[in-house]
Amino acid sequence: MAYGGLVVLRGIDLDVHRGEVFALLGPNGAGKTTTVEILEGFRRRSAGEVRVLGADPERGGDAWRGRIGLVLQSWRDHRRWRVAELLTHFATYYPDPRDPAELLALVGLTDQAGRPVDRLSGGQRRRLDVALGIVGRPELLFLDEPTTGFDPEARREFHVLVERLAREEGVTVLLTTHDLVEAERLADRIAMLVGGRIRVCGTPSDLARRAAAQAEVRWTAGDGTARRERTKDPSRLVWQLHRDAEGPIADLEVRRPTLEDTYLHMVHRADDGTDGAAPAGRGGHT
Numbered sequence: 521m522a523y524g525g526l527v528v529l530r531g532i533d534l535d536v537h538r539g540e541v542f543a544l545l546g547p548n549g550a551g552k553t554t555t556v557e558i559l560e561g562f563r564r565r566s567a568g569e570v571r572v573l574g575a576d577p578e579r580g581g582d583a584w585r586g587r588i589g590l591v592l593q594s595w596r597d598h599r600r601w602r603v604a605e606l607l608t609h610f611a612t613y614y615p616d617p618r619d620p621a622e623l624l625a626l627v628g629l630t631d632q633a634g635r636p637v638d639r640l641s642g643g644q645r646r647r648l649d650v651a652l653g654i655v656g657r658p659e660l661l662f663l664d665e666p667t668t669g670f671d672p673e674a675r676r677e678f679h680v681l682v683e684r685l686a687r688e689e690g691v692t693v694l695l696t697t698h699d700l701v702e703a704e705r706l707a708d709r710i711a712m713l714v715g716g717r718i719r720v721c722g723t724p725s726d727l728a729r730r731a732a733a734q735a736e737v738r739w740t741a742g743d744g745t746a747r748r749e750r751t752k753d754p755s756r757l758v759w760q761l762h763r764d765a766e767g768p769i770a771d772l773e774v775r776r777p778t779l780e781d782t783y784l785h786m787v788h789r790a791d792d793g794t795d796g797a798a799p800a801g802r803g804g805h806t
């Protein structure tokens with residue numbers, strides 16, 4: 521995908537399975553929204569092949585669109601509407617909508633039902649966005665940075681809601697986020713998108729295992745200097761140090777990198793232009 525001469529996606533190949541929560545994780549400007557807009561049919565791709573629920577999004581009709589729920593990054597302008605009215609109005613677009621009152625309870629907006637939309641807080645607006653996104657009982661839900669502006673409690677409630685939609689109702693969720701904790705908590709699989717390329721893709725535990733493959737050992741040497749070494753076999757290194765020191769190793773610390781370390785490492789490598797991105801998906805479609 522290129523905007524004029526600016527290439528922003530460089531050969532993304534991914535495959536989201538039915539019923540899974542898939543997180544596209546990446547820093548600002550990585551290309552997450554562009555990817556999602558292409559999948560939603562809002563943006564014409566420059567090249568490549570895309571299928572979403574069996575259709576090319578550029579040619580998806582009303583019936584196709586009705587099977588998809590969207591929670592976009594930018595707020596649509598419905599300021600003059602009251603919360604419950606807006607939701608009830610949106611419900612009429614769909615053949616089998618959720619009950620607006622139940623939905624307000626589900627997203628924690630019952631007390632704000634009669635309030636005009638422009639009097640909601642940022643987090644409450646986001647919850648309303650989510651309610652609007654799921655009122656039509658979508659099979660596939662796109663959530664573009666859904667928890668921006670949420671306080672920790674709202675974030676947790678939102679996570680529980682997404683888990684419920686996925687586990688109990690079998691909704692496929694494609695989520696974009698730059699919050700690693702959110703991706704780890706919610707996603708069955710995570711793709712890290714940096715600089716328009718997918719750097720890694722796998723389950724949170726796959727990614728954590730990859731991240732932790734090399735441990736960092738830190739200690740203070742006999743001459744008082746601080747030392748650090750990365751190794752796949754920290755117990756061996758510690759054993760050697762212990763033997764060489766003929767006793768305890770000063771300030772010994774063995775640390776496995778976290779997923780966050782790996783993510784930040786990838787982001788920095790991409791910034792430096794020293795990355796060698798690997799293809800992530802197996803090709804295919806939802």
Ligand SMILES: Nc1ncnc2c1ncn2[C@@H]1O[C@H](COP(=O)(O)OP(=O)(O)OP(=O)(O)O)[C@@H](O)[C@H]1O
Pocket residue numbers: 523526528546547548549550551552553554555698
């Ligand atoms: N309409 C547009 N015209 C030109 N360039 C664009 C347009 N939309 C996005 N871009 C550029 O494409 C790149 C990817 O942007 P995109 O919004 O897809 O990233 P993102 O990962 O969603 O970022 P964020 O986390 O900040 O929302 C950025 O360099 C951005 O400046």
